[in-house]
Amino acid sequence: MEVEAAKLIGAGLAMIGAIGAGAGVGIVVGGAVQAMGRNPDATGTIQTNMILGIAFAEAIAIYCLVVALLILFVF
Amino acid sequence: MEALGINLPFFLVQVVNLIIMYVVVAKWIVGPISGLLEKRRATIAQGLEDAREAADARANAEKEAEKILAEAQAKAASLVREATERAEAAGRDVKAAAEAEAGKAREKAMAEVEDERSRILSDLRGQVAALSIAATQKLVGDALDDKRQHALVDEFFSGVKAGKVVIMEGAGVTGQSAEVTSALPLTDAEQATVKKDVLAKSGAAAVTFRVDPSILGGLVIRVGDKVLDGSVAGKLEGLRANLR
Amino acid sequence: MSEKPKKRVWARWVVLAAIILGLFLFTGFFGIGLGIAPIMPHVYLPGEKLSETPILGIEGFYPTNTLVGLGLANLIVILLAVGVSSGVKSGKMVLTGISGAVEALLEMLYGITEGTAGKWTKQIFPWFATITLLVLAANWSGLVPGNETIGLIHEYKNGHPLIQAGPLTTIWEGGAGVDVESYDGKKYAVVPFLRPVSTDLNFTFALAVVAVVMIQVFGFRSQGMAYMTKFWNTKTLFSKPIFGVIDFGVGILELISEFSKILSFAFRLFGNMFAGAVLLFVIGSLVPVFAQAMFYLLEFFVGLIQAIVFGMLTMVFMAQATQGHGEHHEEEAHA
Numbered sequence: 001m002e003v004e005a006a007k008l009i010g011a012g013l014a015m016i017g018a019i020g021a022g023a024g025v026g027i028v029v030g031g032a033v034q035a036m037g038r039n040p041d042a043t044g045t046i047q048t049n050m051i052l053g054i055a056f057a058e059a060i061a062i063y064c065l066v067v068a069l070l071i072l073f074v075f
Numbered sequence: 076m077e078a079l080g081i082n083l084p085f086f087l088v089q090v091v092n093l094i095i096m097y098v099v100v101a102k103w104i105v106g107p108i109s110g111l112l113e114k115r116r117a118t119i120a121q122g123l124e125d126a127r128e129a130a131d132a133r134a135n136a137e138k139e140a141e142k143i144l145a146e147a148q149a150k151a152a153s154l155v156r157e158a159t160e161r162a163e164a165a166g167r168d169v170k171a172a173a174e175a176e177a178g179k180a181r182e183k184a185m186a187e188v189e190d191e192r193s194r195i196l197s198d199l200r201g202q203v204a205a206l207s208i209a210a211t212q213k214l215v216g217d218a219l220d221d222k223r224q225h226a227l228v229d230e231f232f233s234g235v236k237a238g239k240v241v242i243m244e245g246a247g248v249t250g251q252s253a254e255v256t257s258a259l260p261l262t263d264a265e266q267a268t269v270k271k272d273v274l275a276k277s278g279a280a281a282v283t284f285r286v287d288p289s290i291l292g293g294l295v296i297r298v299g300d301k302v303l304d305g306s307v308a309g310k311l312e313g314l315r316a317n318l319r
Numbered sequence: 320m321s322e323k324p325k326k327r328v329w330a331r332w333v334v335l336a337a338i339i340l341g342l343f344l345f346t347g348f349f350g351i352g353l354g355i356a357p358i359m360p361h362v363y364l365p366g367e368k369l370s371e372t373p374i375l376g377i378e379g380f381y382p383t384n385t386l387v388g389l390g391l392a393n394l395i396v397i398l399l400a401v402g403v404s405s406g407v408k409s410g411k412m413v414l415t416g417i418s419g420a421v422e423a424l425l426e427m428l429y430g431i432t433e434g435t436a437g438k439w440t441k442q443i444f445p446w447f448a449t450i451t452l453l454v455l456a457a458n459w460s461g462l463v464p465g466n467e468t469i470g471l472i473h474e475y476k477n478g479h480p481l482i483q484a485g486p487l488t489t490i491w492e493g494g495a496g497v498d499v500e501s502y503d504g505k506k507y508a509v510v511p512f513l514r515p516v517s518t519d520l521n522f523t524f525a526l527a528v529v530a531v532v533m534i535q536v537f538g539f540r541s542q543g544m545a546y547m548t549k550f551w552n553t554k555t556l557f558s559k560p561i562f563g564v565i566d567f568g569v570g571i572l573e574l575i576s577e578f579s580k581i582l583s584f585a586f587r588l589f590g591n592m593f594a595g596a597v598l599l600f601v602i603g604s605l606v607p608v609f610a611q612a613m614f615y616l617l618e619f620f621v622g623l624i625q626a627i628v629f630g631m632l633t634m635v636f637m638a639q640a641t642q643g644h645g646e647h648h649e650e651e652a653h654a
Contacts, residue, residue, distance in 0.1 A: 048431055052635065055628040059583055062590035069593065073362045074079065080365020081520050084380035089525030092389060096396055096453050101445035103400035104452065107407035108425050109444075115412060 007075070011068040021061030028053040193260045196286065200259040204228040231292045231307070233257065233265045240272045242296060242305030250299025253279040258290045258306070269294070338608065345607035358479055359604040360467075361508040362597055366519045369471070369510065384470070384511055385519035388460060392516050395456040421452070431631065436638040439541065443637045446533055450526060451630035454517060458592060458622030461515030462615060467596060468511060475508035517592040517625075520585065527584035530633040531577060538640035546640070550574040580636065584629065591625045 032050035036043050208224045229235075253273050255261075261269065261284065270282045277298045287295075292307035366385030373380050402418040414422045425448055429440070436443045460466065516522045538546040548554060552570035555563040595618045603611050 044430075045434065048434070048631070051624070051628060052631065055587065055632065059587045062587050062594070065594050066586050066590045069362075069364065069590075069597070070079075073364055079520050081524060082380070084377050085366075085383075085386075085519075085521040086525055088380075088386075089389070089522050090529060092393065093449075093453070093525055093529050096393060097445065097449045099397060099400050100449040100452055103404040104421065105425070105445045105448045107404050108422050109429070109441075111407050111412075111414070111422070112426065112429065118412070 007071050011071045014064050014068040014071060017064035018061040021057050021059075021064070024057035024060070025054050028057055193286070196259050196288070197262075203259075229265070233261055233269070233294065235265055235268055235272075235294075240269055240276075240294065240296070240305075242294060242303045243272060243276045248276075248298045248301045248303065249278045250301070251280055252299070253277055253282045254285060254297045255282060256285040256287050256290060256295040256297075256306075258286070258288050258292045260284075260286050273298075341608040360600050361475060362600065363508075364520075364593070366514060366521075367473075367510045369512065383519075384514040385516050385522065387512060388457065388466075388514050388516040388519070389522065391460045391513065392453060392457040395460060396452055399452065399456075424451075428627070428630065432634055432638075435635055436641065439537070439638065439641045442540075443537065443634055443641075446530070446637065447630045447634040450530065450633055451626050454526070454588065454629050455623065455626035457515050457517040457522070458626055459619070460513075461518070461592065461596065462618060462622070463513075466511070466513045466515065468509070469513075470509045470511035472507050473510045474505055479506055479508070515592060515596070517588055518596055520589050523585040523589040524581070526588070526629065527581045530584060530629075530636075531581050534580075534633070534636045534640050535577070537637045541641035550577075584632065588625055588629055591621055595621055 028050060032046050032053075035046050039046075204225060207228060208221075211224070255269055255273065266284060269284075273279065273282050273296060279298060290306035290308045291311070293305045293310070295306050295309070296303045366383030368381040368383055369387075370382050374382055399418065399421050402416070403414065403421055406414045406418045413419065428447055428451060429444060432444045432447055433440050535546075538549070548570070550570050550573050552566045555566050557563060559566075599611060599614055599618065602614050
């Protein structure tokens with residue numbers, strides 16, 4: 001049972017990394033919305049790049065999630 | 076790897092499957108759709124081209140219409156100008172004709188007035204002569220013969236004595252034109268005499284006669300810029316100056 | 320006007336019936352409900368075996384439920400392909416129905432590709448379209464009800480006891496109503512017949528590896544052997560004392576980043592979809608009625624966005640590979 005408890009704690013700790021991804025996504029979207037507000041004509045390009053940026057930032061959170069899932073269900 | 080569920084046969088199956096799917100999608104989805112997009116783009120381009128041509132045609136038609144309008148306006152303007160000119164010319168002609176008519180009428184009237192006046196003055200002269208002779212006879216009591224008296228009176232009025240203009244004797248004036256003023260109209264014979272004499276003495280080309288009752292009698296002859304005063308009024312004036 | 324409201328009314332009654340059924344099954348209000356508490360389904364990372372006999376006798380190659388999911392995704396894509404090609408062949412200028420939606424999606428993606436890839440659009444776009452459509456079909460097929468829930472009961476060590484509850488045999492987490500007599504000490508779990516293939520790492524890794532290999536292929540096709548200098552940059556190693564070494568190091572880092580791209584691609588898609596599935600499990604076991612519908616909507620968007628992101632990243636990397644990198648490195652070195 002100690003191993004089980006350690007697994008749960010470890011999975012929880014692994015998800016701390018999602019903080020960075022959340023902040024990153026917020027910054028990306030904030031910047032993109034400002035840019036769109038200043039130059040509405042460039043909305044298409046900005047959206048494309050914004051989604052790419054979100055995907056990169058979100059990838060970090062997904063890595064955390066994968067690690068947590070691995071800890072919980074695989075090992 | 077086992078815990079993650081990754082194994083080579085599955086992986087290869089997925090790769091092969093992906094390549095098959097690539098072929099399917101590229102051949103039956105992307106191909107037709109890009110063809111469709113191309114067709115649609117071509118249609119839109121064709122539509123735009125048509126629209127452009129239509130716009131061109133319309134612009135041409137507008138230009139044509141403008142040209143026609145301008146031509147029509149020019150034509151109308153020229154017509155109006157022509158009509159105006161013609162009307163003005165006609166008006167001028169009418170006016171000129173009317174003026175000429177009026178001028179002629181006026182001249183005729185003036186001439187008639189002149190004739191009338193001359194006639195009245197001629198009549199007056201006869202009467203004045205008769206009156207003055209009668210008065211003289213009464214005054215002098217002596218009877219000059221009638222012919223002599225008439226000659227005297229005529230001389231008084233015409234300033235012509237024995238076919239000569241009295242004041243021209245020894246005056247020696249010359250000029251281009253002469254003007255003879257008499258108190259009463261001269262008779263044709265007198266006029267001819269005066270004319271001949273003045274012409275001969277002054278060398279003038281033409282003589283004009285005027286009538287001015289204010290000189291009372293005799294003749295005032297102006298030749299060029301010189302005036303020979305043989306009038307009764309002038310003599311009276313000279314007499315008045317001497318008496319003073 | 321008369322057709323649509325009728326359909327709506329019909330759908331409304333279905334929803335109401337589903338709600339009543341849910342309340343009846345999962346709650347014990349007023350003693351009329353069955354009060355079956357939904358258990359947390361087991362979370363199993365690899366695709367589960369449906370049978371113990373390997374396909375074609377190949378070692379380790381068992382028929383799994385993700386393989387069935389792959390078949391479903393393929394089927395969807397092939398049906399779309401048939402619909403689109405027949406729709407276009409019929410000579411219509413604008414496609415209608417599902418193929419119209421596919422056309423609209425691909426037109427949007429084509430616009431993005433044209434803006435990024437330039438003259439290589441014709442070569443790159445089929446990959447973009449393939450990856451997006453296949454991943455989209457895989458992701459959305461996981462939202463079909465019955466997916467990951469209907470299956471055979473297998474013995475499973477982390478599962479739950481199997482009990483008799485009246486006429487029903489069910490997997491029960493245990494509790495007050497457990498009939499201890501029927502409990503044989505073994506634990507069981509449901510192995511679903513169908514599981515979306517994007518929750519299988521084999522699929523995502525296959526996609527990632529093919530995508531990265533094709534990125535290199537496009538690099539070599541556009542630049543020839545000059546593409547190699549991106550990774551093995553000895554051009555300035557001796558001519559510029561310090562920056563040459565840095566350039567060489569950057570080249571090695573590029574080589575490493577190509578491999579990290581594979582991991583990044585594979586785990587991004589897998590993580591998103593697997594986490595989505597787990598999220599639905601957890602929400603379903605916490606709040607039996609209503610709540611899951613909201614998360615279905617979320618998963619709908621996540622599935623679409625992940626499909627587009629996977630395709631778009633592939634497209635962007637391909638476009639980058641077709642463009643020169645030499646001058647780019649110079650800037651980086653001096654920055």
